[in-house]
Amino acid sequence: MAITEFVLPTFKQDIESITAFAKIIAPFLSNLVDNHTTPPKLKHFGKVVSEDGKDVTGDFRPCLGIEWEQASDFTSLLTTSGFGTFKSMVQPYATAPPNPQLYETDFGPREVLARALTEVWQVKVGDETDAEEKVEKARKVWGVFVDAVGKGTRIQGTSLNQEERLWIGVLGWESSEIRETVLGSPVVREAKKSLDALVWKTFVASFAQ
Incomplete structure (x- = not known):
């Protein structure tokens, strides 16, 4: 971890x-x-x-x-x-x-931060009795999504210091063109629907120097 x-x-x-x-x-x-x-x-x-x-x-x-x-x-x-x-x-x-x-x-962010674009999906899971169930659901949906995306750098995990506990999934993209092409494919679009249904916030950043 x-x-x-x-x-x-x-x-x-x-x-x-x-x-x-x-x-x-x-x-x-x-x-x-x-x-x-x-x-x-x-x-x-x-x-x-x-x-x-x-x-x-x-x-x-x-x-x-x-x-x-x-x-x-x-x-x-x-x-x-x-x-x-x-x-x-x-x-x-x-x-x-x-x-x-x-x-x-699950892994360090070195590879995802080194890509041209870093995309983050955040899901609220909270700290109630069903929190771990929500985490597992997010991980399962994430697994289906990244399998559809194919090769690439990715990490996922849960927050340690937020008022409401969050799960995140992070992907590194080689370029905006590749991101657009991959996310636009029918298989990925279909897999992303389940992820989008859980997501609270998303952002895309450029950390590459």
Whole structure:
């Protein structure tokens, strides 16, 4: 198993916020994470290009993908004075407080983050008595879907720190053209219907450097 984190901040759509992120916030965060006593195995800054099927390439939507050695490496970062400084730094430019999403996944995210596009499907499973049943259903539907997609990089898992527990499935795409072709095939479209019926949110991001 692996520990995968996605950070999807929401910033104001103005030049001041965009400039602050590029020149102050991102460098500070990068330095903070890299110099943590237990730094991550990898991190990639990126940009959200689609959310819930809507093209958001024209918006300022930065994101971050990280792999940690263990969950405690992430939680210990949140207690540092540097992270407190980071939160104060972000506040004037953000439209909502940061909500880092931590997941335990079957494999590390290195391969999916290295692709031209990284697509994420999120399903609410909660913490009720039927939560594990919902997780198993999501995994089963995911298995059918990725079998239809065929070869490719993929990971899946469940959240560790969200108020309502989530399951995620993640695919890496070599290009937008390949994604469009594969998702447009009749077999994949049919398999995706069952996944779409469960999904709460989706997003597509580009982490590739």
